[in-house]
Amino acid sequence: SQTIHQWPATLVQPVGSPLSLECTVEGTSNPNLYWYRQAAGRGLQLLFYSVGIGQISSEVPQNLSASRPQDRQFILSSKKLLLSDSGFYLCAWSPRPGTSHTDTQYFGPGTRLTVL
Amino acid sequence: GESVGLHLPTLSVQEGDNSIINCAYSNSASDYFIWYKQESGKGPQFIIDIRSNMDKRQGQRVTVLLNKTVKHLSLQIAATQPGDSAVYFCAEAWGSGGYQKVTFGTGTKLQVIP
Numbered sequence: 607s608q609t610i611h612q613w614p615a616t617l618v619q620p621v622g623s624p625l626s627l628e629c630t631v632e633g634t635s636n637p638n639l640y641w642y643r644q645a646a647g648r649g650l651q652l653l654f655y656s657v658g659i660g661q662i663s664s665e666v667p668q669n670l671s672a673s674r675p676q677d678r679q680f681i682l683s684s685k686k687l688l689l690s691d692s693g694f695y696l697c698a699w700s701p702r703p704g705t706s707h708t709d710t711q712y713f714g715p716g717t718r719l720t721v722l
Numbered sequence: 723g724e725s726v727g728l729h730l731p732t733l734s735v736q737e738g739d740n741s742i743i744n745c746a747y748s749n750s751a752s753d754y755f756i757w758y759k760q761e762s763g764k765g766p767q768f769i770i771d772i773r774s775n776m777d778k779r780q781g782q783r784v785t786v787l788l789n790k791t792v793k794h795l796s797l798q799i800a801a802t803q804p805g806d807s808a809v810y811f812c813a814e815a816w817g818s819g820g821y822q823k824v825t826f827g828t829g830t831k832l833q834v835i836p
Contacts, residue, residue: 612765647730647828648828649811649826649827649828649829650766650826652824696765696766709754709815710756710768710771711756711813711824712768713758713765713766713767714765715764715765716763716764716765718763
């Protein structure tokens with residue numbers, strides 16, 4: 607079965623510090639990978655998605671960047687955090703289209719980031 | 723944990739009763755719909771999905787109804803239990819090729835009264 611991991615689970619960082627959140631998926635190959643941010647009481651905002659190693663698409667301009675150095679590894683980064691970067695960050699994966707009967711996105715446990 | 727339920731519409735249901743959570747979607751081209759359950763401080767959990775060529779799909783204690791005419795989706799939970807308390811949100815998907823576009827609703831908070 608497939609599993610998705612995120613770490614750290616919680617993080618408190620000062621403004622201006624760098625950020626690196628990691629997401630890994632097990633039990634599948636060539637997944638589509640996604641980074642979302644969720645503000646309290648709001649829906650999910652798609653930040654980045656990736657259809658393959660080194661292939662990153664950004665949905666919104668922001669202070670963040672993403673990388674996919676390996677097939678099942680997705681990293682969210684920032685060089686200098688802003689207060690507005692605080693939130694709940696979720697990684698998700700979905701089967702590559704055509705490889706499964708569903709296109710469902712499956713989410714990781716999330717990382718709660720607080721920027722002070 | 724993460725307070726994902728802040729400022730969300732809330733549905734309060736007595737334990738044992740049935741719950742109906744509604745969702746209006748926006749894109750008439752959407753061809754795939756998913757319901758997720760999110761407990762406080764956790765990632766969303768897949769519940770059930772439905773494709774646009776169907777109008778009803780049943781799972782264990784859950785049923786999803788799709789009305790494409792009015793672009794409405796509902797999730798019915800039978801015999802609601804305290805463990806069902808969470809935020810529920812729908813997602814609509816469309817597109818083809820290597821990436822399918824997905825939009826998520828903001829959610830409804832379900833409170834089960836023991």
